[in-house]
Amino acid sequence: MLAVDVEKRLGEFRIAAKFETMGGAAALFGASGAGKTSIVNMIAGLVTPDRGRIALDDNVLFDSVARVNVPAHRRRIGYVFQEGRLFPHLTVAQNLDYGRWMSGLPPDPAEHERIVSLLDIGALLPRRPGRLSGGERQRVAFGRALLMKPRLLLLDEPLASLDRPRKLEILPYLARLRDEAKVPMIYVSHQAGEILRLASQVIRIEDGRVQAAGGLELLDAEAAR
Amino acid sequence: MFDLTPEEWTAVQLSLRIALVATLVTLPFGIAVAWLLARKNFWGKALLDGLVHLPLVLPPVVTGYLLLIWFGRKGPIGAFLDDTFGIVFSFRWTGAALACGVMAFPLLVRAIRLSFEAIDRRLEDAASTLGANGFWVFLTVTLPLALPGVIAGMVLSFAKALGEFGATITFVSNIPGETQTISAAIYTLTQVPGGDAAALRLVVVAIAIALVALIASEWFARRAGTRYHGE
Numbered sequence: 001m002l003a004v005d006v007e008k009r010l011g012e013f014r015i016a017a018k019f020e021t022m023g024g025a026a027a028l029f030g031a032s033g034a035g036k037t038s039i040v041n042m043i044a045g046l047v048t049p050d051r052g053r054i055a056l057d058d059n060v061l062f063d064s065v066a067r068v069n070v071p072a073h074r075r076r077i078g079y080v081f082q083e084g085r086l087f088p089h090l091t092v093a094q095n096l097d098y099g100r101w102m103s104g105l106p107p108d109p110a111e112h113e114r115i116v117s118l119l120d121i122g123a124l125l126p127r128r129p130g131r132l133s134g135g136e137r138q139r140v141a142f143g144r145a146l147l148m149k150p151r152l153l154l155l156d157e158p159l160a161s162l163d164r165p166r167k168l169e170i171l172p173y174l175a176r177l178r179d180e181a182k183v184p185m186i187y188v189s190h191q192a193g194e195i196l197r198l199a200s201q202v203i204r205i206e207d208g209r210v211q212a213a214g215g216l217e218l219l220d221a222e223a224a225r
Numbered sequence: 226m227f228d229l230t231p232e233e234w235t236a237v238q239l240s241l242r243i244a245l246v247a248t249l250v251t252l253p254f255g256i257a258v259a260w261l262l263a264r265k266n267f268w269g270k271a272l273l274d275g276l277v278h279l280p281l282v283l284p285p286v287v288t289g290y291l292l293l294i295w296f297g298r299k300g301p302i303g304a305f306l307d308d309t310f311g312i313v314f315s316f317r318w319t320g321a322a323l324a325c326g327v328m329a330f331p332l333l334v335r336a337i338r339l340s341f342e343a344i345d346r347r348l349e350d351a352a353s354t355l356g357a358n359g360f361w362v363f364l365t366v367t368l369p370l371a372l373p374g375v376i377a378g379m380v381l382s383f384a385k386a387l388g389e390f391g392a393t394i395t396f397v398s399n400i401p402g403e404t405q406t407i408s409a410a411i412y413t414l415t416q417v418p419g420g421d422a423a424a425l426r427l428v429v430v431a432i433a434i435a436l437v438a439l440i441a442s443e444w445f446a447r448r449a450g451t452r453y454h455g456e
Contacts, residue, residue: 044354045353045354046350046353046354071353071358072350072353072354073353073354073355073356073357073358073362074356075354076356077354078354079351079354081347081351083347085345085347085348085350085351087348087351087352087366088348088370089369089370098352098355098357098365099355099356102352102355102356102357102361102365103355103356104356144355145354145355148355148356
């Protein structure tokens with residue numbers, strides 16, 4: 001379970017968000033510029049909140065009162081960015097292994113094999129990211145985040161940079177990830193359709209604040225629009 | 226025309242050795258300073274930036290004279306190094322390398338700093354979410370991505386060191402076989418009657434070395450560049 005209660009001022013914009021997720025896939029839903037990415041960056045440890053507390057299960061990641069701030073590299077939180085952010089100087093195989101090397105995990109060929117075949121990226125392993133299509137790149141980014149064996153997976157609009165056919169190509173993989181990888185997910189999107197297919201819990205963000213939290217019924221109004 | 230005399234050969238080899246040692250020894254410092262200037266904000270940053278670039282704008286003779294005062298046998302740093310480690314700079318080829326290193330340092334730092342600043346910081350963020358601490362992020366992401374700039378800086382620094390004249394001759398004089406580089410040898414030859422042919426031979430050698438260095442750096446940089454775009 002993830003418990004977030006953070007405040008952060010970014011210039012004129014102010015974020016004050018409080019919510020909890022139950023495991024499984026939770027969606028942060030809201031228009032572009034609502035502060036979703038900033039909130040996710042705080043969970044990952046890339047942005048430090050001004051005030052508040054972030055805890056994953058019993059593990060406090062950030063607490064401004066107790067002066068706890070676990071650095072990003074020790075949080076073990078997988079992060080799939082909108083633009084993939086694969087390392088251009090490494091092959092796909094090396095990109096996939098990067099998290100395991102850096103986290104000091106022993107090799108796990110079975111898990112490697114399972115995720116590579118789940119995402120269908122076996123043929124890409126010797127290539128460099130510069131030569132991959134957008135959809136292939138995002139699939140490798142999912143694999144890279146999963147192979148570090150994260151306690152939580154953050155997906156920040158992972159489909160936003162793709163055209164519609166690519167999105168439809170990736171969505172089934174995401175659904176399989178959710179069902180088979182058994183890692184709790186935070187899925188950030190402004191697309192109600194994606195969330196309906198993937199998430200079971202919805203946190204609606206507006207203007208840096210949590211406007212509503214609940215089940216998929218929160219999207220009904222959106223779908224009716 | 227191309228039979229170099231043993232003295233001329235000595236000057237060529239000495240120049241190459243001095244330029245190579247100057248470049249390799251200053252490289253780690255250059256990378257460190259470039260990183261500090263590109264990534265950190267600290268008190269005295271403008272001062273450090275200014276100090277690093279000073280040899281670029283000072284008359285080389287001034288730099289050479291300051292080195293003589295500080296690193297000469299009687300100088301505060303020179304005396305300390307001599308007493309403690311037995312390292313002597315004055316009137317040695319090592320002193321020439323020091324002078325060349327100092328003179329080339331701004332070019333080295335500038336090229337590396339620019340390539341650090343051009344790196345997509347978001348890749349470094351991605352590396353840290355994957356478990357890499359600051360040191361490993363630098364070693365596995367920042368430095369490899371800055372490699373073309375590092376190579377460019379090394380070539381610039383090597384070329385500058387090869388051509389350095391004013392600071393070197395002021396600091397360590399012009400001793401054949403010890404501190405007489407190609408530049409100093411050419412200068413000496415043009416001052417004596419009948420030295421033109423020998424001077425010209427060394428000029429050709431200097432041009433050849435510079436061309437080879439440029440072509441090599443271009444090749445390295447291109448190779449490093451293509452690695453990011455597949456192949």
